[in-house]
Amino acid sequence: MGFAEDYTEPTSDSRLERGLDHLQQNSRAYLLIAPTIVFLLAVIGYPILETFRLSLFRAPSETSIETFVGLQNYVEILNSDVFYQLLWQTGRWVVVGVAAKTLLGLLIAVHLNGDIAGRKFFRTAFLVPWGIPYAISAVVFTWIEHPQYGYFNAILIKLGVIEEGIGILGSPEIAWIGTVAADVWIGTPFMAIILLAGLQSIPEDLYEAAAVDGAERWHQFRHITLPQLKGVILIATLLSTIWTFVSFDVIWTMTGGGPIDTTHTLVTWIYQTGLENGNLGMGAAYSVIGFLLLMAFAVVYLRVYTSGGEEL
Amino acid sequence: MTMAGQDRGRLRKVRLYGVLLVLFGVMMFPFYTMFSSTLKPESGLFASPATLVPTEPTIQSYLAVWGQTDVLLWIANSFLISGGTVVLTLLLAIPAAYSCARNDFVGKRTFLLAVLVGQMFAPVVLIVGLFDVVTGFGLFNSYLAVIIPAAAFTLPFNVWMLYGYFGTIPVSLEESARIDGASQLQILTKIVLPLTKPALVASITYTFLYAWNRLLFVLTFLTDAGKYNVPRGVFSMVGALQTDWRMMLTVSVIGIVPLLILFAFLEEYIVAGMTSGAVKD
Numbered sequence: 001m002g003f004a005e006d007y008t009e010p011t012s013d014s015r016l017e018r019g020l021d022h023l024q025q026n027s028r029a030y031l032l033i034a035p036t037i038v039f040l041l042a043v044i045g046y047p048i049l050e051t052f053r054l055s056l057f058r059a060p061s062e063t064s065i066e067t068f069v070g071l072q073n074y075v076e077i078l079n080s081d082v083f084y085q086l087l088w089q090t091g092r093w094v095v096v097g098v099a100a101k102t103l104l105g106l107l108i109a110v111h112l113n114g115d116i117a118g119r120k121f122f123r124t125a126f127l128v129p130w131g132i133p134y135a136i137s138a139v140v141f142t143w144i145e146h147p148q149y150g151y152f153n154a155i156l157i158k159l160g161v162i163e164e165g166i167g168i169l170g171s172p173e174i175a176w177i178g179t180v181a182a183d184v185w186i187g188t189p190f191m192a193i194i195l196l197a198g199l200q201s202i203p204e205d206l207y208e209a210a211a212v213d214g215a216e217r218w219h220q221f222r223h224i225t226l227p228q229l230k231g232v233i234l235i236a237t238l239l240s241t242i243w244t245f246v247s248f249d250v251i252w253t254m255t256g257g258g259p260i261d262t263t264h265t266l267v268t269w270i271y272q273t274g275l276e277n278g279n280l281g282m283g284a285a286y287s288v289i290g291f292l293l294l295m296a297f298a299v300v301y302l303r304v305y306t307s308g309g310e311e312l
Numbered sequence: 313m314t315m316a317g318q319d320r321g322r323l324r325k326v327r328l329y330g331v332l333l334v335l336f337g338v339m340m341f342p343f344y345t346m347f348s349s350t351l352k353p354e355s356g357l358f359a360s361p362a363t364l365v366p367t368e369p370t371i372q373s374y375l376a377v378w379g380q381t382d383v384l385l386w387i388a389n390s391f392l393i394s395g396g397t398v399v400l401t402l403l404l405a406i407p408a409a410y411s412c413a414r415n416d417f418v419g420k421r422t423f424l425l426a427v428l429v430g431q432m433f434a435p436v437v438l439i440v441g442l443f444d445v446v447t448g449f450g451l452f453n454s455y456l457a458v459i460i461p462a463a464a465f466t467l468p469f470n471v472w473m474l475y476g477y478f479g480t481i482p483v484s485l486e487e488s489a490r491i492d493g494a495s496q497l498q499i500l501t502k503i504v505l506p507l508t509k510p511a512l513v514a515s516i517t518y519t520f521l522y523a524w525n526r527l528l529f530v531l532t533f534l535t536d537a538g539k540y541n542v543p544r545g546v547f548s549m550v551g552a553l554q555t556d557w558r559m560m561l562t563v564s565v566i567g568i569v570p571l572l573i574l575f576a577f578l579e580e581y582i583v584a585g586m587t588s589g590a591v592k593d
Contacts, residue, residue, distance in 0.1 A: 002502065019418075022417070024399055026415055026417040026418075028411075028415075029411045029412075029414075029415035029417045030411075030417065031411075031414065031490075032407040032408060032410065032411035033408045033409065033411050033423060035403075035404050035408070036404045036405070036407075036427070036467065036471065037423070038406040039404055039464065039467070040426075040427065040430050040464060040467065042445075043442075043445070043460055043461060043463075043464035044430045044433055044438065044464050044465075045430075045439045046354070046441070046445060047441030047442045047444070047445050048433060048438065048441060050441035050444050050445065051437075051438065051441035053441055054440060054441065054444070061443075082474050104335075107331070107335060108335050108339075111328060111331050111332045111335065112332070114328055116328070116329075116332065120579070122332065122336065122581065122584070123453055124575055124576065124579045125336065125339070125340065126336075126574065127570075127579065127582065127583070128337055128343075128575055129339060129342070131521050131525070131571055131574075131575060131582070132525065132567075132568045132571055133526075133527070133542055133543040133546070133567065133568070134525060134526075134527065134542065135524040135527045135543035135544075135546050135547050136542070136546055136564045136567055136568060137342070139340065139546055139549075139560055139561070139564055140342045140343075140345060140346045140561070140564060141548060142550075143345065143346070143349065143557060143561060144341075144342060146557075146565075148358075148360040148361075149357065149360055149362050149557070150357070150362060151341075151345050151362050151364060153361060153362075154361035154362040154363070154364060155363045155364070158361070158364075165360070165361065185339070185342060188339070189339075190586060193583055193586050193587060194586065194587055197583070197587040217324075240433065242434070243434075246434035246435075246436050246437065248436040248527075248528055249526065249527040249543070250529060252527070252531075253527070253547055253550055255547075264545070267434075267436045267437060267563075270436065270437060270439065270440065271436065271439060272395065273526075274439065274440040274443075275439065275443065277441070277534060280440055280444070283440040284440045284441065287437045287438070287439075287440050290436075290437035291433065291437055294432055294433065294434065294437060295432070298429060298432040299431070300549070301432075302425070302428070302429070305428075308315075
């Protein structure tokens with residue numbers, strides 16, 4: 001606080017002068033955050049405004065001619081079956097994905113939390129799927145699920161479950177499950193690591209007291225572990241929901257949204273419409289709808305985060 | 313402990329390790345798939361159903377990959393893009409985080425929350441607007457077109473991570489240095505930053521991984537194949553008329569080796585970074 005010595009009592013009570021005084025005293029503090037503010041305004045703030053603006057135009061990317069159409073793009077979206085199909089596909093992608101990540105993550109965390117030999121090794125190994133390029137994971141899962149040469153089908157054939165390989169990513173009914181599988185594999189480590197850290201912050205004596213009472217393991221888990229872990233689970237699932245919602249690379253690499261658009265989610269559709277098909281106005285309108293959904297998640301997240309999870 | 317109690321304890325241990333190994337097997341299976349596939353000779357790769365263990369393992373594909381793909385170029389580009397993103401992010405985040413940790417000024421809370429909210433605007437919902445900005449500034453097809461957006465989306469994590477850590481460093485250390493006549497910059501670089509090492513390593517690792525792993529920006533803003541990074545390179549092989557699985561999987565294995573090394577050495581910092589926001593004491 002090197003500015004304390006410069007401090008003088010404000011001579012006037014006028015808000016403006018007090019404001020100027022404050023600015024002057026903290027000029028260096030403001031100067032240091034200024035580049036970050038300018039940068040974020042330029043790279044995130046401005047594109048947000050630009051997206052809102054574009055959503056009111058018909059704007060093919062191959063020309064620079066933009067035609068103002070008002071809310072026409074939104075009207076078109078809300079009246080199209082595609083939009084509701086997309087919401088359904090996005091919903092199942094997020095709900096199934098997050099649920100699977102949470103359960104798998106919890107399972108891993110609980111089993112890593114004990115007195116395990118080689119825990120550090122296991123923790124590192126479980127972390128790796130999260131830290132490698134999504135495009136690579138997507139490619140590997142496409143290979144695993146390959147109808148003729150894939151290991152997944154080979155195992156099922158060996159076990160006698162099926163006689164002939166299934167083309168998972170080629171079937172409109174089940175292709176989405178094939179993409180969710182890859183996303184779950186990528187997202188599970190984050191859950192496991194966060195929940196493990198949460199488990200380790202639970203005071204040991206809670207368990208000791210319960211052990212004296214002869215509580216069974218499952219009982220302990222339900223009545224001590226889960227309630228203690230509630231806040232962490234909430235934050236982790238919220239973050240995971242946001243990340244799953246905006247996950248792009250996996251679907252784009254594995255299926256590009258196909259077959260017959262069944263693996264598209266809202267965000268891959270934004271990309272397809274705005275950049276692949278070059279319909280910037282429509283893409284922007286879909287983006288704004290994506291913003292609104294994200295903002296809803298963000299508001300919940302911020303409330304939970306700033307209240308430390310106690311509120312819920 | 314009674315005999316029955318001992319037995320039960322042992323049984324529990326067996327079950328614990330049993331479940332852990334099954335989970336481990338499931339999570340490592342994709343790595344096994346990719347790696348074992350690359351060890352098969354070309355004919356063996358296309359056996360149907362697939363053989364789970366390569367019958368005549370060979371490193372042929374690892375010898376061929378350098379000539380048949382641009383994997384080295386992609387790795388070099390990945391280093392360039394990740395390195396650039398780390399530098400830009402830190403140049404912005406360190407002063408901002410330090411300023412917030414050391415001063416109480418009007419708008420600080422708003423600034424920090426706005427930064428956090430900025431992160432919520434994931435790149436893909438901004439991509440249409442970003443596309444306009446990138447082309448507008450004439451950045452299209454330059455490394456900066458990828459580095460600048462990546463830095464913007466890693467900034468929030470970095471600001472918060474460093475802000476939290478700077479707050480734990482006693483001000484008295486800085487004051488005594490100031491009495492000794494050290495300048496503000498000297499204090500930051502000689503005293504504060506060395507003490508911030510754990511947070512810095514976590515920040516750098518996170519930023520590096522983020523920029524290394526993402527496909528979206530390169531896919532959208534770089535059409536020049538000479539600037540592709542690893543994910544974009546792999547993606548270009550998917551898009552090819554006839555997917556060359558053998559080369560693609562070999563590139564994938566090679567593409568994650570630098571990351572595995574990073575993980576082996578920095579696992580603790582990565583975990584610290586991941587958990588910093590979600591788990592509060």
